Amino acid sequence: MSRVDVTAVTKHFGTSKALDDVSITFDDGGFFALLGPSGSGKTTLLRTIAGFHFPDSGSIRIGEREVQRVPVEKRDIGMMFQNYALFPNMSVADNIGFGLRVRKVGAAEERRRVAEALELVQLGHLGQRRPSQLSGGQRQRVALARAIVTRPRVLLLDEPLSALDKTLRVDMQLELRRIQREVGITTIFVTHDQEEALTLSDRIGILKDGRIVQVGPPREVYERPVDAFAASFLGEANWLPPSRVAGLELPCRSGAGSFAVRPEALSVATVPAPGKNAIQGRMSQHVFAGAMATCLVDIDGSYWKVIARDRDIPQIAPGADVWLSWSAADTIAVPTPA
Amino acid sequence: MAEITATGDRRRLIAMLSPAYLWLTVAVFLPLSAMLFFSVLTALPQDGPDWSLTLQNYRLFLTDPVYATLLWKSLQLGLTVTVICILIGYPCALVLARTIRGRARETLFLLVILPFWSNSLVRIFSWAIVLRGNGVLELGLNAVLPFDVSLNLMFTTHAVVIGLVHSYLPYVILTSYLALQAIDDDIIDAARSIGAGTLTILWRLLLPLSLPGLLAGAVLVFVPVVGSFMEPRILGGRMGTYYGTVIEDQFVAVYNWPLGAALSFILLAVVLLILTLTSPILRKARL
Numbered sequence: 142m143s144r145v146d147v148t149a150v151t152k153h154f155g156t157s158k159a160l161d162d163v164s165i166t167f168d169d170g171g172f173f174a175l176l177g178p179s180g181s182g183k184t185t186l187l188r189t190i191a192g193f194h195f196p197d198s199g200s201i202r203i204g205e206r207e208v209q210r211v212p213v214e215k216r217d218i219g220m221m222f223q224n225y226a227l228f229p230n231m232s233v234a235d236n237i238g239f240g241l242r243v244r245k246v247g248a249a250e251e252r253r254r255v256a257e258a259l260e261l262v263q264l265g266h267l268g269q270r271r272p273s274q275l276s277g278g279q280r281q282r283v284a285l286a287r288a289i290v291t292r293p294r295v296l297l298l299d300e301p302l303s304a305l306d307k308t309l310r311v312d313m314q315l316e317l318r319r320i321q322r323e324v325g326i327t328t329i330f331v332t333h334d335q336e337e338a339l340t341l342s343d344r345i346g347i348l349k350d351g352r353i354v355q356v357g358p359p360r361e362v363y364e365r366p367v368d369a370f371a372a373s374f375l376g377e378a379n380w381l382p383p384s385r386v387a388g389l390e391l392p393c394r395s396g397a398g399s400f401a402v403r404p405e406a407l408s409v410a411t412v413p414a415p416g417k418n419a420i421q422g423r424m425s426q427h428v429f430a431g432a433m434a435t436c437l438v439d440i441d442g443s444y445w446k447v448i449a450r451d452r453d454i455p456q457i458a459p460g461a462d463v464w465l466s467w468s469a470a471d472t473i474a475v476p477t478p479a
Numbered sequence: 480m481a482e483i484t485a486t487g488d489r490r491r492l493i494a495m496l497s498p499a500y501l502w503l504t505v506a507v508f509l510p511l512s513a514m515l516f517f518s519v520l521t522a523l524p525q526d527g528p529d530w531s532l533t534l535q536n537y538r539l540f541l542t543d544p545v546y547a548t549l550l551w552k553s554l555q556l557g558l559t560v561t562v563i564c565i566l567i568g569y570p571c572a573l574v575l576a577r578t579i580r581g582r583a584r585e586t587l588f589l590l591v592i593l594p595f596w597s598n599s600l601v602r603i604f605s606w607a608i609v610l611r612g613n614g615v616l617e618l619g620l621n622a623v624l625p626f627d628v629s630l631n632l633m634f635t636t637h638a639v640v641i642g643l644v645h646s647y648l649p650y651v652i653l654t655s656y657l658a659l660q661a662i663d664d665d666i667i668d669a670a671r672s673i674g675a676g677t678l679t680i681l682w683r684l685l686l687p688l689s690l691p692g693l694l695a696g697a698v699l700v701f702v703p704v705v706g707s708f709m710e711p712r713i714l715g716g717r718m719g720t721y722y723g724t725v726i727e728d729q730f731v732a733v734y735n736w737p738l739g740a741a742l743s744f745i746l747l748a749v750v751l752l753i754l755t756l757t758s759p760i761l762r763k764a765r766l
Contacts, residue, residue: 191672193668193671212671213668213671213672214671214672214674214675214676215674217674218672219672219673220668220669220672220673222665222668222669223665224663226663226665226666226668226669227666227669228666228669228670228683228684229666229688230684230687230688239670239675239683240673240674240675243673243674243675243676243679284669287669287673288672288673291673291674297672
């Protein structure tokens with residue numbers, strides 16, 4: 142297990158810049174999510190750490206070792222792919238044992254460690270099956286076992302859960318987290334699913350256009366985004382129109398010029414809540430969804446979203462005037478985008 | 480109701496499949512049946528009224544060792560050409576499918592299938608010009624090398640093999656290429672990520688995963704080469720007597736169609752036997 146340091150890495154594909162002076166540290170034993178829209182460079186960063194691409198400039202260290210010119214097969218990493226990429230011509234046990242056989246650990250040792258890995262991912266009885274005879278979730282586990290059985294220094298996951306359906310995905314998230322804790326391996330995880338990133342990781346890095354926008358623990362990034370992009374990309378944000386700023390209590394952060402409120406921080410009422418920030422709007426829609434409900438409120442032509450327990454939202458006819466209130470401390474302040 | 484639908488479906492099925500079956504009947508089944516009939520005759524009916532049924536043509540294959548010897552020679556030729564085609568074609572397909580990308584791949588691919596577009600007879604005569612004593616190849620080598628070489632490849636077994644390899648190489652390249660380019664890049668990346676080098680990937684993944692394509696190519700080469708007659712005749716000269724040329728002689732020179740037909744069916748049986756015997760081994764290799 143090792144920490145991974147990426148320092149000032151730049152990578153071009155042809156004339157387009159995929160990574161632009163990226164520096165980031167992945168702590169030893171941590172679970173780190175790289176989050177960003179498609180084309181943000183998150184997969185390129187992962188594949189550069191893996192060694193499928195060499196950076197044009199900058200350095201990558203895994204533990205104490207400089208690896209930016211070391212090819213993949215010599216980096217001692219484990220990687221999981223979006224479509225699992227199991228070897229279709231081999232049994233499950235042979236898939237998992239492949240990396241051990243390459244390392245020539247010996248037949249007895251290989252058998253012992255394959256059995257151990259199968260046990261870890263709870264597939265002890267399926268060693269002789271072929272990948273084509275497994276379900277999606279089982280393939281997933283085989284891919285994970287194959288990636289960690291060689292005890293790599295770092296585990297890289299490229300959107301590993303995106304091919305699973307919703308319930309299976311939540312199960313696998315918990316499973317992935319359990320195994321990662323048990324093995325204690327430094328894990329870097331690429332995803333475009335923000336919820337997945339928030340639940341799984343202990344640190345998040347948001348990328349945009351090949352640059353790191355913000356790095357931090359999930360709660361910090363969610364509550365104190367550094368700019369408008371981070372605020373809108375991770376979670377939803379209702380942006381306060383400049384014409385409505387007067388009279389509100391807003392945080393004074395240097396350079397802050399745009400303000401937003403998360404949908405779950407808002408409350409809806411026919412009167413402003415005392416001691417809180419409040420703005421008036423027009424009720425547009427009330428969407429019931431069981432325990433929770435979503436309201437859309439028209440504020441000067443743009444819709445604010447409110448998410449609350451359904452019983453906390455008063456029954457107000459669409460078109461009626463309503464007040465949206467929130468604690469001053471819940472206001473998100475970011476610099477106005479240039 | 481269901482029955483009516485079923486008969487309606489069946490009628491439609493028959494209507495849609497009948498052109499294909501009609502074509503198979505006309506193009507394959509009828510000629511083969513005629514040939515099978517000819518092979519058990521003493522003489523062709525149109526040559527005279529005194530023909531009768533006989534197994535003499537088949538018996539001749541067993542009594543006269545020259546036919547079995549020639550068949551064995553043809554099988555060896557088929558094996559040699561197939562092995563050489565695999566040794567040259569598979570690496571070509573490998574480079575084409577896994578290394579070269581974009582425009583260059585299209586161009587190279589075109590060059591591979593270009594021989595298909597030229598007449599095979601023209602191709603063989605071109606080889607004759609290249610291979611003969613004092614031919615293009617010999618002149619070229621002598622111009623480059625400081626010492627004199629005398630190749631005189633024309634009318635040797637080598638010339639026959641060269642001509643056949645050139646004719647049938649594209650089959651191996653095409654089938655192997657299709658199998659190789661269907662392999663998911665992520666599988667190769669996954670193998671590299673857990674430490675596999677190029678040779679391991681080739682031996683444990685690329686080769687087993689593309690084996691069905693490679694074998695299909697090998698069969699496509701082996702079967703026609705065993706029965707080939709044009710290349711052996713033109714490039715082999717006196718050395719070019721093979722099972723295929725003997726069959727051809729029966730039809731065009733000796734005019735003994737019944738014997739030619741019988742020899743053809745023996746060839747067909749032997750090739751089918753070889754494919755049946757090897758298929759369990761091949762299927763095992765695929766797993």
